[in-house]
Ligand code: TXA
């Protein structure tokens with residue numbers, strides 16, 4: 595990495611939270627060295643990525659992997675993504691790499707895309723939950739890449755929240771989720787994308803969407819041709835293990851609004867809105883994007899949901915569903931799960 599070009603992508607996007615990294619600050623070399631030391635000892639480190647913050651551990655060390663499941667209170671059937679600094683290293687843990695996977699990696703890595711490929715023996719069973727395939731990705735955040743390079747091996751990193759809860763998109767949210775259970779939280783500002791990576795299973799005969807995420811299916815299809823989508827949008831069937839019905843859940847009840855509907859005027863209503871809002875509404879409002887921009891909505895989604903969940907005046911959260919196109923598909927999928935309880 596070129597030190598003079600150091601910048602944190604989160605820096606430009608957090609008008610609501612006021613958080614965000616500072617551009618042109620020096621890479622935190624001492625923090626990275628400390629993180630590597632912890633990781634080599636089998637301990638865990640929270641790190642920023644462009645999608646959400648991850649709870650990272652040595653991807654080849656079963657003790658570290660077990661610790662991830664323990665800290666997250668995550669069931670062992672939910673497999674982990676291995677993160678790499680480079681595509682070549684990611685593909686080295688795969689037994690076969692279809693041409694489509696190579697092309698997708700070339701186009702979208704580093705970036706919010708995870709590829710599920712046949713695994714090699716070197717991948718511990720705890721990573722894949724015993725499945726014959728492994729999920730790999732090269733993240734785009736400079737701090738994540740700097741740590742991956744310094745560590746020199748794969749990092750397993752699920753989102754840094756307790757299982758089933760709201761994913762963290764800034765360091766404060768990680769602290770709220772995991773507190774003292776993680777010895778080091780690297781602060782890289784607010785996540786630029788704000789939704790987890792898109793997960794694709796790539797086979798010789800086609801591409802299957804396992805989780806809608808930070809790159810829209812439309813963008814992938816424009817590049818790679820048709821993608822099998824099954825019913826990801828409805829957020830019901832767990833296509834990928836771990837995508838259980840009640841994921842991303844706030845502590846407070848969450849109700850989905852029909853298109854054009856406004857929340858009832860009752861005390862304690864919170865409104866996760868999208869697009870133009872008539873201010874007559876008698877609710878605590880967090881608007882994901884008043885101009886109806888889906889990328890902006892994605893970047894604000896988890897922080898806004900968390901803010902309403904933490905707001906002392908809010909007893910119930912009402913959510914407007916953005917259109918199910920582009921990143922709206924991934925937002926709706928998460929809203930459906932957040933409301934499933
Ligand atoms: O953006 C992201 O992907 C973030 C950041 C930290 O990189 N990570 C993340 O990890 O969202 P996690 O553990 O919260 O979600 C990973 C999901 C699993 O729940 C599962 O749905 C899918 O990826 N997955 C992982 N390994 C898989 C496998 N071998 N086969 C099928 N799906 C898999």
Ligand code: MG
Nearest residue numbers: 752753761790
């Ligand atoms: Mg997660």
